[in-house]
Amino acid sequence: MNRTTLDLWVGIFVAAGFGALLFLALKVGNLAAFSTAQTYEVHAKFANIGGLKVRAPIKSAGVVVGRVTDVRFDNESFEAVVTMNLGAEYKFPRDTSAKILTSGLLGEQYIGLEAGGDPKNLNDGDTMRLTQSAVVLENLISQFLYNKAAEGGTEGKAAAKEGKQ
Amino acid sequence: MASATLRGLVERLGATVTARVWRLGFAARFLFYLVLHSGTALRRFSLTIREIYFAGVLSLVIILVSGLFVGMVLGLQGYHTLQRYGSSEALGVLVALSLVRELGPVVAGLLFASRAGSAITAEIGLMKATEQIAAMEMMAVDPIARVVAPRFWGGVISMPLLAALFSAMGIYGGYLVGVKLIGVDEGAFWSQMQAAVDVREDVLNGVIKSFVFGFAVSWIAVFEGYDAPPTAEGVSGATTRTVVTSSLAILALDFILTALMFTGGNGL
Numbered sequence: 175m176n177r178t179t180l181d182l183w184v185g186i187f188v189a190a191g192f193g194a195l196l197f198l199a200l201k202v203g204n205l206a207a208f209s210t211a212q213t214y215e216v217h218a219k220f221a222n223i224g225g226l227k228v229r230a231p232i233k234s235a236g237v238v239v240g241r242v243t244d245v246r247f248d249n250e251s252f253e254a255v256v257t258m259n260l261g262a263e264y265k266f267p268r269d270t271s272a273k274i275l276t277s278g279l280l281g282e283q284y285i286g287l288e289a290g291g292d293p294k295n296l297n298d299g300d301t302m303r304l305t306q307s308a309v310v311l312e313n314l315i316s317q318f319l320y321n322k323a324a325e326g327g328t329e330g331k332a333a334a335k336e337g338k339q
Numbered sequence: 340m341a342s343a344t345l346r347g348l349v350e351r352l353g354a355t356v357t358a359r360v361w362r363l364g365f366a367a368r369f370l371f372y373l374v375l376h377s378g379t380a381l382r383r384f385s386l387t388i389r390e391i392y393f394a395g396v397l398s399l400v401i402i403l404v405s406g407l408f409v410g411m412v413l414g415l416q417g418y419h420t421l422q423r424y425g426s427s428e429a430l431g432v433l434v435a436l437s438l439v440r441e442l443g444p445v446v447a448g449l450l451f452a453s454r455a456g457s458a459i460t461a462e463i464g465l466m467k468a469t470e471q472i473a474a475m476e477m478m479a480v481d482p483i484a485r486v487v488a489p490r491f492w493g494g495v496i497s498m499p500l501l502a503a504l505f506s507a508m509g510i511y512g513g514y515l516v517g518v519k520l521i522g523v524d525e526g527a528f529w530s531q532m533q534a535a536v537d538v539r540e541d542v543l544n545g546v547i548k549s550f551v552f553g554f555a556v557s558w559i560a561v562f563e564g565y566d567a568p569p570t571a572e573g574v575s576g577a578t579t580r581t582v583v584t585s586s587l588a589i590l591a592l593d594f595i596l597t598a599l600m601f602t603g604g605n606g607l
Contacts, residue, residue, distance in 0.1 A: 180389060183392055183396045184388050184392050184395070186396075187391065187392075187395050187396045187399065187497075187500065191395075191499070191500025191503055191504055192500070192503075193507075194500070194504045194506070194507035194508075195500075195503045195542075197507045198439060198503060198542045199542055201533075202435050202439065202510060202532055202533065202542070203533065203536045203537060203538035203541065203542045229540075
């Protein structure tokens with residue numbers, strides 16, 4: 175094996191390796207999304223964010239318009255402060271409302287934006303006023319059970335009355 | 340009588356532990372010396388290129404074939420489980436994440452340890468047994484700079500590339516089985532994968548893992564070779580130890596790295 179063929183093989187190997195890395199980065203991962211695009215930052219306070227994580231998508235009308243960049247706990251209002259980066263090409267009115275939603279039955283949580291009617295748009299660093307927290311399954315179930323129990327209670331009383339009469 | 344055997348046991352245990360710690364210290368000093376004298380390996384890069392050929396290019400076949408089959412098995416098994424929950428479109432996510440985060444670096448590292456690491460140990464051990472290393476020292480050629488460092492850096496450079504090829508090949512294997520054979524929707528396969536795999540979080544962490552494994556395996560391989568008793572028995576023992584120690588090191592390091600990298604959001 176002389177030097178030149180050996181160099182050729184190593185060259186092919188290194189090129190293939192970097193090709194594989196590029197494949198992993200571009201075809202498998204999502205390098206392109208929002209890494210270089212212009213963005214602006216908006217905050218929103220939620221009473222409960224459920225399982226929302228950093229990098230979760232922000233969607234409006236089902237289209238991804240940004241990503242969650244930070245989740246903090248505000249020690250004064252005892253609420254969660256979510257910081258999100260929205261693409262600069264997407265403008266939203268000041269009274270846009272933010273909801274924490276779940277994709278699918280057991281899917282990832284994301285923030286859904288619903289545009290309002292304010293003529294002024296949200297600017298970098300603004301805070302959204304209208305928010306709706308994540309639905310916590312335990313609360314939902316306990317509410318359901320409570321309602322059932324209340325219904326059962328009135329029915330029971332009605333039945334007892336009927337029994338007396 | 341009982342206390343005498345107990346004492347013997349404790350003494351043996353102590354001796355074993357001391358020997359291990361001693362060896363670890365020597366290995367650390369060896370690594371330090373090796374890195375300090377890597378100038379030659381980097382200046383005369385053709386030496387390192389030759390070792391990349393032996394460690395990397397010659398491992399290509401086993402890496403590519405294993406990657407393809409691991410990916411195909413992941414595709415089959417993943418589909419079998421996912422279709423029960425009616426989410427067979429998530430097959431791409433399952434295959435890509437398991438390969439990029441875990442299987443790619445770990446399995447490629449294990450294969451690299453047994454294919455290239457053992458060869459490096461055997462080569463250096465035999466050079467020592469046939470007194471080539473002593474001869475180099477006689478000629479005032481530093482054997483660590485001339486023999487050990489190129490092999491070490493060749494391994495460190497090859498390993499991340501091999502792991503990336505393994506992952507890419509595995510994803511292609513998963514694609515072959517999932518999309519071409521079983522008939523999962525091709526668009527969903529790729530788009531869900533792209534939505535779920537993050538370049539920095541998943542791909543880059545996988546590359547860091549494979550780099551760490553390459554470093555560990557190469558270090559263990561050159562050290563075991565250099566430290567091998569210069570006999571046929573010693574070289575065979577050192578080769579075995581390279582494979583066993585590197586495999587254990589890869590698995591232990593993988594646990595530590597995974598715990599550091601993928602513990603979620605804010606580290607709580």
